[in-house]
Amino acid sequence: MRLRLHLARTVDHDVWRSAREAIPEHRAVVVEVRARGESGWGEAPEFMTSVYSSRLATLIERLRGVESILYSCDPERPELTWARLAPLLTDCPFALGALDVACHDLAARLAGVPLYERLGCPDPTGRRSAYSIGLDEPEAMVAKLPESSDWHMYKVKLGKAGDLDVLRLLRKRTDAPFWLDGNAGWARQDLEAVLGELPSLGVAAIEQPFPVGDRQAQLRAREVSPVPIFADESVTNREEFERHAGDFDGVNVKILKAGGITPSLEILRACRERGVSTMLGCLPESSIGASAAAHLSGMVDHVDVDTIALLATDTGTGIRLDGSGRIGLPDLPGTGFVPDAASEAWVVDPESVVGPVGAGLLGGVTG
Structure with a gap:
């Protein structure tokens, strides 16, 4: 090669x-x-x-x-x-x-x-991706909600407990569940103060609320949380999975953080064996990375490959997402990226x- x-x-x-x-x-x-x-x-x-x-x-x-x-x-x-x-x-x-x-x-x-076929993964066609809403002023975050509002889940970036007002505003616009992504930015007391409100706001899960090293806060939150807590930064490779996956209800697997498709499949299969829920996520990537990730999405419980829906410029074409986030594959071998x-x-x-x-x-x- x-x-x-x-x-x-x-x-x-x-x-x-x-x-x-x-x-x-x-x-x-x-x-x-x-x-x-x-x-x-x-x-x-x-x-x-x-x-x-x-x-x-x-x-x-x-x-x-x-x-x-x-x-x-x-x-x-x-x-x-x-x-x-x-x-x-x-x-x-x-x-x-x-x-x-x-x-x-x-x-x-x-x-x-197609890549999924060579990997022995289920056909991902029709799987639905979440749509991510980046952190901003409340009105700006509401404005980022797609006009169609037909996506089946919205992954909302929140930085602190006070940002929960954003969910209340978004709830007026959509009935879809929210995936709360803390990006390791929350304090333990702030999260515990609002946990009781999350089910009524339609929060399906919380992702990585605390910094990687704050294991005690994570263990305590999992004991009292009414919704599942998923790992992101805390579990990025197989070694970290073996050490920390038991601290969480689920894992958001990202191909690049794991070091590729090869180890990502190992983590996903280990999650399935142990009954750990999974999300397949993405980084700030173009159609190159998103197309590759989409081919693994038949292996997971939740999908988040919406990066291409957020781009104003792209490197080419690959997978497609319709107005509700459903994955469509081009009739091409490999990832389908051109x-x-x-x-x-x-x-x-x-x-x-x-x-x-x-x-x-x-x-x-x-x-």
């Missing part, structure tokens, strides 16, 4: 905000692996850089560092490729994850089948984003 790297920069219709940060644009290294005239695609976004070693320059350096290994890897055996790369990229999971996604995509394209060379998302000048990075880095889509 041969490796090509590209840079992409996408933007949402609105600045994306959570309790942790505000993101005006999404920058990513796009991974393309090629063999036998086919390409597989993955992407590694610059997101929570201090936690995931995901600065663009770092991602490029680490990806180039393992490039020579790909030459001798079998494009039809992505799981074996992951096993060779994982020890070298354990501390850089987005680079590992982007490579693994690209290799799985390539293998499915070479086999001429790059759009004319899109503004492809960065023309790499140095304007990361500075000098050496020869071989591509700034756009090439043949």
Whole structure:
């Protein structure tokens, strides 16, 4: 296999905000692996850089560092490729994850089948994604509710107990359940003060209310919470699953945080064996990452791959979401992603984003 790297920069219709940060644009290294005239695609976004070693320059350096290994890897055996790369990229999971996604995509394209079929996963067609509403002023958050209001669940970013007023305003516009996402920004006393109100507001679950290290707060909240509590940042890989999955009612699995499709499937299967509920989530990704994630959505209880519905610019086309969040797959092998060379998302000048990075880095889509 041969490796090509590209840079992409996408933007949402609105600045994306959570309790942790505000993101005006999404920058990513796009991974393309090629063999036998086919390409597989993955992407590694610059997101929570201090936690995931995901600065663009770092991602490029680490990806180039393992490039020579790909030459001798079998494009039809992505799981074996992951096993060779994982020890070298354990501390850089987005680079590992982007490579693994690209290799799985390539293998499915070479086999001429959709990715879900090659993975042995159920057909995800028709599964419904949640729709995410980023943190903002209450009126602005209500305005972000899609005009159709037909999505079956809304994932609402809230930073503190006082933000519950947002749910009350949203409840006037929709009967759909809410998924409350705290992004590790809540204090224990604040959450406990409002737990009793959550069922009447139609809250289906709470995701990662506390910082990763505050295990005692999490255990106490789970004892008294009337709704399930899901892990996000606390359980990102198989090792963390073994240590902490029992602290939560469910886990939001994100492919890049886990280090790829290969370990994500391991976590999802372990969850099923232990009766742990699951959500499949996404990071600030384009149709590259969302399309890959969608192919795993038949494995989970809840789906959150709405990132493409939030984008004003995209890297290309792949899965589709209708007005109620139902997943539709293109009639193509692999993830179904097709790059759009004319899109503004492809960065023309790499140095304007990361500075000098050496020869071989591509700034756009090439043949």
